[in-house]
Amino acid sequence: MDVKQRALEIIKIFDEIYPDAGCSLTYEDPLQLLIATQLSAQCTDERVNQVTPDLFRKYKNAHDFANADVRELEQDIKPTGFFRNKARNIIGCCRMIVEQFGGKVPDNMEDLLKLPGVGRKTANLVLGDIFGVPGIVVDTHVGRLSRRMGFTRHDDPVKVEFDLMKILPREKWTRFCHQMIYHGRKYCKARKPDCSACPVKSLCDYGKDK
DNA sequence: CTCCCGATAT
């Protein structure tokens, strides 16, 4: 079967088993999603969601974060790991948003990438979930599953992103990535993938020798 | 390529 055809079949099954696939981070506005996503680097969403309610009660907007004390912010986000980099990035990010973008999260890739600590993964997530702009969100799950499913043979997230863009219909991009992450957490896990129970095993060669 | 880094699963 053609790889595009196979992707569509997988999406059909994903739509049935993950009908409500969306972002697992809790947020109430664009800035909160931007910051929660930065905190989610090498950290589970679950842990981020344990930290953000207090965080967003304490810092209510870009101005509050821009004027935060670095050491204090470090302590506020410590459980998410990489806390020194993340605290510095969040403050730098919010200063730029206040000074150059009128206090609002930019709505385009070019400007989002200017923000410290924001790469293509974070930018594509914000574009997709906030502004409705289709984007391939390549995180650790999407990269791993894409390789296992034969959608790419690259490790480089940017190459994975462009391979997926060629295979998937544009309007499916954002939702498909959320579904891949759900699937990665439930079946196609990094350590002990549960191929025998996988709903798309007939469309994937990865666990074929068991 | 390395570094950042705490928490949990295996």
Add this chain to the structure above:
DNA sequence: ATATCAGGAG
């Protein structure tokens, strides 16, 4: 003990 978690910068 080690791998891994919705990455990004130098």
